[in-house]
Amino acid sequence: MTDGDTLGAHDILEATGMPAPEGTSLELRPVDGMPTWFGRRLARALLRMVSMEENKPAQLSQLVTPTTGYFRRDRHVHPVVDPDTYRLQITGVAAPRVLTLPELLALPRETRVCVQECAGNGNHLQGSAGLCGQAVWEGPSFASLLELCGGPGPATHFANHGLDTLGFLKRGYHYGLSLEELTRARAIVAVTMNGEPLSRRHGFPSRLIVPRIYSMSHVKWLCHIEGKTSPHMGIHNRLVFTNKEHRGGKWVRVQARWIGLKSIVSDCRAAQGGGWLLLGAAWGGERPVAAVEVSTDGGLSWQRARLQPVGEQVARDARLASGEIDGAWSVFQFHWQPPGPGTYKIGSRAIDEDGNVQALDNDPNVHGHFNQTRVKWRMVAVPENRLPPGA
Structure with a gap:
């Protein structure tokens, strides 16, 4: 050949x-x-x-x-989530609601095959470029969850929160995207990975999957989808996952996306x-x-x-x-x-x-x-x- x-x-x-x-x-x-x-x-x-x-x-x-061996980039906390008491809270939308795990698992699912990649993968510090992978994810679409809540209501942005907390020492991880970005990416809330329920280290019982957007937005151990009327400006959006771009003669902080x-x-x-x-x-x-x-x-x-x-x-x-x-x-x-x-x-x-x-x-x-x-x-x-x- x-x-x-x-x-x-x-x-x-x-x-x-x-x-x-x-x-x-x-x-x-x-x-x-x-x-x-x-x-x-x-x-x-x-x-x-x-x-x-x-x-x-x-x-x-x-x-x-x-x-097995799939890459991870997290905050040292892999919470043990009780499936019987787990709840996914959706607020800031037309009709807020709370889903139990059986309710979430019973919803119609869609499949996404996409690259997951740390936004800093292969930089001059890391060098090796192994913080990426490609899996088959399945779960209800983000759009269908909003439909379940009567639509986004006033929300134009969403902050997604995880359960990886250390009490007063660390809040659970949170990251925000606009409704337009989530819609364009056709995001899902995944409940399986490669045909199996999510493992603890990969976000059990659910995580956000946002194709084509870097994986700092793929929030694991998802517990709260918070609708907002303005961009979420938590520390990870505002400071951590950002570059500086030279625009109009000055350096401007820009979020990785x-x-x-x-x-x-x-x-x-x-x-x-x-x-x-x-x-x-x-x-x-x-x-x-x-x-x-x-x-x-x-x-x-x-x-x-x-x-x-x-x-x-x-x-x-x-x-x-x-x-x-x-x-x-x-x-x-x-x-x-x-x-x-x-x-x-x-x-x-x-x-x-x-x-x-x-x-x-x-x-x-x-x-x-x-x-x-x-x-x-x-x-x-x-x-x-x-x-x-x-x-």
Whole structure:
């Protein structure tokens, strides 16, 4: 097959996570951030200390990320919620109401397949870019909950509150979005993840899922949907998840929001017959991803990868058959024949349907840790005569 061909069924299995034979994968090392300062193992430990756990790199080239080991970014508090006493309160709407868990579970559900990503994923501090994943979520739509309450009433914005509290030391997490943003994203209140009830660490018994918006808005352990007539300006909206943008000659604080156009090479495994397969995913932006290009020489040249758009994979995976895929990533692979052993700098860039190309670096007019759309470079050391068994 030539670069740019559509993936066949066998290739899809390779691109979506079939395990490689032992010893035939190469480590892709970040070029900046904590993994380069402290080593990958210590960097992972340091991230866990601030309540971050990353997906394993190879899982980022799978269509659906396994629940076990799925990334998290939270506040050290995983509350134990009693399903018998749990209540979801909806206020500030036309007809406020409170739902028990059986009532919530009995509502009609919709399915969303979408990328979840920390807004700071892959910044110059973290480096490794593993704070993302893609799961299949199911639950009543946000819009249907409002209909159950007679409509939004006067509410134009909503603050969503979680149960992860430490009494007077910490309030439960809260984050606000406008009704327009929630409607545009087709948000749901998820009660299952990958076909199973939510685990405690993933937000049991319910969490907000907002496709195409960074996951600081995907409030876990959801207990209160609060309608408001003005934007919610809690600390996470006002200060934490913000950048500064240069506008009109001055720097203005702007909230992080919609996921930008990006991609990542996350796995390098030996290809049958020689060479290596570079595997990864591409997502984000305002328009669907139409192509991915890969560089193995630090950006001096780019070659087209073989992209499998998620829409073409729906028929092959029963988990996606009834789900909406707006905001889902597409997987890709590139068959690489290095000219010889040595250390190479590799990366990928996504291109959308309108021809917009993922930027090599962050916008100099934006300062901050969030919406990291730059190319994620990796270093890989290719050994001599390293082929898979039986090749």
